[in-house]
Amino acid sequence: GAGVSQTPSNKVTEKGKYVELRCDPISGHTALYWYRQSLGQGPEFLIYFQGTGAADDSGLPNDRFFAVRPEGSVSTLKIQRTERGDSAVYLCASSRGTSSDTDTQYFGPGTRLTVL
Amino acid sequence: AQTVTQSQPEMSVQEAETVTLSCTYDTSENNYYLFWYKQPPSRQMILVIRQEAYKQQNATENRFSVNFQKAAKSFSLKISDSQLGDTAMYFCAFMILYGQNFVFGPGTRLSVLP
Numbered sequence: 001g002a003g004v005s006q007t008p009s010n011k012v013t014e015k016g017k018y019v020e021l022r023c024d025p026i027s028g029h030t031a032l033y034w035y036r037q038s039l040g041q042g043p044e045f046l047i048y049f050q051g052t053g054a055a056d057d058s059g060l061p062n063d064r065f066f067a068v069r070p071e072g073s074v075s076t077l078k079i080q081r082t083e084r085g086d087s088a089v090y091l092c093a094s095s096r097g098t099s100s101d102t103d104t105q106y107f108g109p110g111t112r113l114t115v116l
Numbered sequence: 117a118q119t120v121t122q123s124q125p126e127m128s129v130q131e132a133e134t135v136t137l138s139c140t141y142d143t144s145e146n147n148y149y150l151f152w153y154k155q156p157p158s159r160q161m162i163l164v165i166r167q168e169a170y171k172q173q174n175a176t177e178n179r180f181s182v183n184f185q186k187a188a189k190s191f192s193l194k195i196s197d198s199q200l201g202d203t204a205m206y207f208c209a210f211m212i213l214y215g216q217n218f219v220f221g222p223g224t225r226l227s228v229l230p
Binding site: 006011031033035040041043045048055056059089091093104105107108109110112 | 120123153157159161162163207209216217218219220221222223
């Protein structure tokens with residue numbers, strides 16, 4: 001596609017439920033990133049994929065959060081037993097994944113998650 | 117660990133005027149990049165300008181320019197001839213050389229007034 005797309009645009013769920021957030025990166029981009037943006041704050045890094053593998057998951061807040069990218073393209077961020085504090089905008093970005101210092105990340109429009 | 121601070125939560129400017137957004141950061145790294153991203157109500161983060169720390173010359177991109185002071189760890193963004201479409205949240209961000217993830221500041225909400 002022309003840009004990074006994320007679905008759904010908005011998701012409302014109840015405390016304790018399981019949710020999945022999807023990211024479609026730019027075609028050909030091997031690197032994919034997830035960020036979480038809480039209200040009034042800047043985005044915070046969650047996890048980075050190079051191809052199918054999670055190269056850096058140091059930003060995941062706890063074991064309720066998990067992400068996969070089984071075919072090296074689409075990625076799904078999974079949140080178990082959601083809590084009200086998980087409410088945020090979840091942003092996805094992709095890049096070519098080269099080692100060049102000009103590897104630019106392109107962001108999607110995000111998914112706004114609200115946990116009631 | 118790196119931190120990024122933006123001390124101006126909100127700013128406003130008249131259309132066609134010039135405005136400067138402030139950003140300071142803390143790092144022990146010597147080689148890194150600095151960025152300004154714009155986030156309009158659509159939520160999509162748009163790269164405005166980037167600066168490599170090893171370059172002394174300040175980056176410019178049309179109406180956008182930066183004042184990079186490495187010793188002071190300061191990285192301000194100047195927007196000239198402000199346009200209504202510049203209204204957005206602006207985030208300053210840091211990335212180490214060959215790093216993969218950003219450290220973002222808390223943002224400055226800029227309103228351009230007609």
